[in-house]
Amino acid sequence: MATVVRLTRLGRKKKPFYRIVVTDSRKRRDGGYIESIGYYNPLSEPETIKFDDERLTYWKSVGAKLSDRVKKITGSK
16 A cells, blocks of 8 residues: 555635545545544644654655655655
């Protein structure tokens, strides 16, 4: 199974709120996920980003890929 760490959208129309989740790469963007490791709110001032760095490191160590947006948000390489 190819796992990926990506954002899933919550919130309402024109008010996005995102969870940072680990999921199977074949699932839809807002489909089920394996684990939620944080959240991202782009509309708050300043932007709110909270995630479990220990879990992110674990999932990267077992081969999960990070989406481009998650890399940018978390500052990972």
